[in-house]
Amino acid sequence: MQTKYIFVTGGVVSSLGKGVATASLGALLRARGYKVTAVKIDPYINIDAGTMRPYEHGEVFVTASGAETDLDLGNYERFLDLDVPPGSNITTGQVYLEVIRKERAGDYLSQTVQVIPHVTDEIKRRIVAAGERAGADIVLIEVGGTVGDIESLPFLEAIRQFRFDVGDEHTLYLHLTLVPYLGTSNEFKTKPTQHSVATLRSVGISPDIVMVRSKDKLPEDITKKIALFTSVKANRVFSSFDVPHVYQVPLALEEQGLGKAVETLLDLEHIHPNLGVWQNAVRVIKAPQREVTIALAGKYTAMPDAYLSMMEALLHAGIANDARVNIKWINTESLEEAEEIESQLGDVDGILVPGGFGVRGIEGKIRAAGYARSRKVPYLGICLGMQVAVLDYARNVVGLKEANSTEFDPYAPHKVIDLMPEQLETEDLGGTMRLGDWPMDLSAGTRLAQLYGVPQGGEVQERHRHRYEVNPAYVQALIDAGLTISGVTPGMAGRGAGLVESIELADHPFFVGLQAHPEFKSRPMRPSPPFAGFIAAALAGKLEAPEHKELA
Structure with a gap:
């Protein structure tokens, strides 16, 4: 099959759990028998996470190839049961360093080197290369930061171009946002999600799936409201509500139909997933001996x-x-x-x-x-x-x-x-x-x-x-x-x-x-x-x- 690409973006605030959402979706696809890999894009200018303060950034995860990466790659490896290949953590520093190296070497001779197409082409090249190294059927790409951040713009433009490069049936955009609950008025507020999707659309990307982080599972009327204001079908709005442990997230999302929605959007065969590993893990977590x-x-x-x-x-x-x-x-x-x-x-x-x-x-x-x-x-x-x-x-x-x-x-x-x-x-x-x-x-x-x-x-x-x-x-x-x-x-x-x-x-x-x-x-x-x-x-x-x- 031609490689499929799923892009995960986030809005409203950082630390919503894009890494867990990406890893959980990967687990659902792995449970269907697909060969999956994941890529983390970090918009910071550091070459890697190796010299960052643990108090600010969390742990530095080390891959088999020796890359010092963002901690989300640890989630990918744990949820997907794989060793991510070299090049699975892409940073602004890596991209610009390579573009400047090529310019100095004369690779762009006679050209004016610009963000578009040179920087965006380098970003796309790295995404494709990571999928090829893994021999993956499906590549999940998490774009770090929040939509609207100036640092993320070249990466968002690159993933926008991806759909034109490989086709609608081979690309999927999933946007994760926040729906806060206001105790004073006893209601979920959808306005942050509406603005977040509008910001994503302003750079040319319309999400195929909206995933909403919230304290509790969203009522049906709130889901329909989000669908209406974001132009996403109601059965493609998913509630990623708080659970006692992250290993319950794949099961909660599968129960809502996330796996089936992705199969439909990417024209995949409908397969019943084997989620025994996650069911056993949740059983022990809930009721250990x-x-x-x-x-x-x-x-x-x-x-x-x-x-x-x-x-x-x-x-x-x-x-x-x-x-x-x-x-x-x-x-x-x-x-x-x-x-x-x-x-x-x-x-x-x-x-x-x-x-x-x-x-x-x-x-x-x-x-x-x-x-x-x-x-x-x-x-x-x-x-x-x-x-x-x-x-x-x-x-x-x-x-x-x-x-x-x-x-x-x-x-x-x-x-x-x-x-x-x-x-x-x-x-x-x-x-x-x-x-x-x-x-x-x-x-x-x-x-x-x-x-x-x-x-x-x-x-x-x-x-x-x-x-x-x-x-x-x-x-x-x-x-x-x-x-x-x-x-x-x-x-x-x-x-x-x-x-x-x-x-x-x-x-x-x-x-x-x-x-x-x-x-x-x-x-x-x-x-x-x-x-x-x-x-x-x-x-x-x-x-x-x-x-x-x-x-x-």
């Missing part, structure tokens, strides 16, 4: 989206264990004082220390790792979370009291965590870390080898995003003191056995650290093995706790 509380001890806890993939991986692990995972947010700056440890961590079933950058809150993270180690509380350390566990072990077990990372103290006498050699000559910050999928060689008989399904040892792939590593000069001392190096990077020229990829403690219910970010590869239908094992251990420890034994 068990529950567990996990402390997420980080430094960006005021902005939960900074740990979005981490939260989703915990949810997936809960689904796999038929359990609700409650997250207790711990700001590690508050753990700097010893007396804070027991009051904040004494009531949890497991401790997760995520990645991060900078010295703020580091001593609190080290204390959290030490508490989990000494109190036999299940522990999972991710990236920096593994490094702080190593620092705690070096200080308090090996006896290197001044052990530290050169990231936090370049003059430390024991640089147990050090800059990777290939980073020594690096000057730029953006896109220069160890990024994307890298192999881990797991040792036979280790807990991680069991969890990954290679009990005799073997190689597995995980995502990475870091500059620092466990210093090889201290590895033997750590091993001699009882730390298990369960995984290393194979094939690192001149590095002997390879970089430390994972650590464990053999005499602990669950104490695991990974240099990688396995949360980026976790899916509702395929939970991350370390996360699934971590939640299973936390549940087992909860059952063995004294209060549970007394109840038994």
Whole structure:
């Protein structure tokens, strides 16, 4: 079949949930057997999201190819169960950089380089290329920002032209807007949606489908009113109302007929979707057999989206264990004082220390790792979370009291965590870390080898995003003191056995650290093995706790 393109735009306000809407529609099409991919357009001038503040932008999602992207690409991968191909996050910076490169190279010789056609052609080329790389039947393209933003205009013009390039039957425009509810007058207000669609039309795009975000499901009379004022058929106005969890969104939209509407508009065969994965996920989320509380001890806890993939991986692990995972947010700056440890961590079933950058809150993270180690509380350390566990072990077990990372103290006498050699000559910050999928060689008989399904040892792939590593000069001392190096990077020229990829403690219910970010590869239908094992251990420890034994 000729490739189909679905463009998702947004209006009224930002953060309405275009990413979830795009991913949910993709899930409905995947459930019908189509090969789907998704592209996120970000109008900011940054080349990528790698250097943005987590408090402002949320987490940086890393793809298999090593791109540092907007967090919506994580939603795409989780909902569609795929690894998005290179080029799936398009930014203004990327587009203009390429257009300027071509101009300097003489590709536009004798032409005056302009937004139309040169910039818009580059945008369209990137959209088509992303679909071709994925071999997709259907490409979903989410345009970031809000209709009316000056930054979005070249992208809106490009997607307007798309319909003329490939035909009406191969393009679909879906517009997501807000219908607020005014409690003082007890009514839904459609005027923001009317103005939003009018603004979209002013740039030459008439939506085929209008999706409306609201607190509650819209009454039929409001749906008809929106249809009338936007010239969209009433059966193509969909209510994306608040639900307890985003995994309910595909089911709610399918129930309203979104999948059928898209089939009709794109001249697709009408297929009954297989939504078993989503139905099972929602069942567990609504009525789990068990529950567990996990402390997420980080430094960006005021902005939960900074740990979005981490939260989703915990949810997936809960689904796999038929359990609700409650997250207790711990700001590690508050753990700097010893007396804070027991009051904040004494009531949890497991401790997760995520990645991060900078010295703020580091001593609190080290204390959290030490508490989990000494109190036999299940522990999972991710990236920096593994490094702080190593620092705690070096200080308090090996006896290197001044052990530290050169990231936090370049003059430390024991640089147990050090800059990777290939980073020594690096000057730029953006896109220069160890990024994307890298192999881990797991040792036979280790807990991680069991969890990954290679009990005799073997190689597995995980995502990475870091500059620092466990210093090889201290590895033997750590091993001699009882730390298990369960995984290393194979094939690192001149590095002997390879970089430390994972650590464990053999005499602990669950104490695991990974240099990688396995949360980026976790899916509702395929939970991350370390996360699934971590939640299973936390549940087992909860059952063995004294209060549970007394109840038994």
